[in-house]
Amino acid sequence: MVKSRTRPRELLLDIFATMPQGQHISAQELRDRIITEGGEVSLSTIYRALERLSEQGEIRSIMSARGQLWESVSGEEHHDHLICTKCGLTIEFHDDLLSGFGQSVAERKGYIYQESRFDIFGFCKDCKANLDSGTVSQVLQVLDNVTTMLDEGKRLTDSAARSIVNDKDRSVASSIERTRKILKQALDECDRALDVLEETM
Ligand SMILES: [Zn+2]
Ligand SMILES: [Zn+2]
Incomplete structure (x- = not known):
């Protein structure tokens, strides 16, 4: 039993x-x-x-x-951990600074120090690299969209300008309206690109 x-x-x-x-x-x-x-x-x-x-x-x-x-x-041996929160890679290390830190905190709070353990969380080298390349490709995609929109805006503006020269008033107003829309989209995309960049900084 x-x-x-x-x-x-x-x-x-x-x-x-x-x-x-x-x-x-x-x-x-x-x-x-x-x-x-x-x-x-x-x-x-x-x-x-x-x-x-x-x-x-x-x-x-x-x-x-x-x-x-x-x-x-x-x-x-006493050791602390560095833990990747993405893939779980866990590295053991020893650093006297950390146990010294644990001891000084304990003593300042009136404890008798016994031991301390630190689990430090973050992204490992590989996960950081994946993260960086993911962010870069996102930004590149956004900038690619912006370029296409600005090209289209330029084409429409050119044709609007030609229409004015040729005095074909009717199409002018709608061309300019479309141009305005596309330029606004381009600006929104720029904002998105900036957001992505800011998140990584
Ligand atoms: Zn990792
Ligand atoms: Zn361990």
Whole structure:
């Protein structure tokens, strides 16, 4: 009875013990792994076991783009995390400045410092590059539209000017109206391009 109740805990501890340092795993991935190895366990059992192991200081969780992930605490060097909120890439690093910062905050607030952890969220290099190229192609598309509109505006204005010279009054008014519309669209597109650029700055 006791044995079957402790089994998920042992299964999980085995997995964490064999995981390379720096790897973080989700509850679902843990369950998949146990099932692949012929075990049988529900996700809720895994969650309960993870919570208990975390309370006992065996493991700890970090939040990432992939949701809550877990890592082993035993025998590890203290480290903090840089987490990409887009693809989930998680980098571990150590910086004395950060633990010094944690300590000084704790002391200023009247706490006895024990430890601090920083999860820093952002876009990784690759995701930043994708983001930048996505933005650039958006701006290029907008500028392409603007060029087409301005060309069309110029053509209409030229033809309006010719009509005035030829004294064909009727078509003049409608040409000028169309020109005005197209120039307004061009200006709107310019605004959009500026918005996109501002968002990236
Ligand atoms: Zn870690
Ligand atoms: Zn990323």
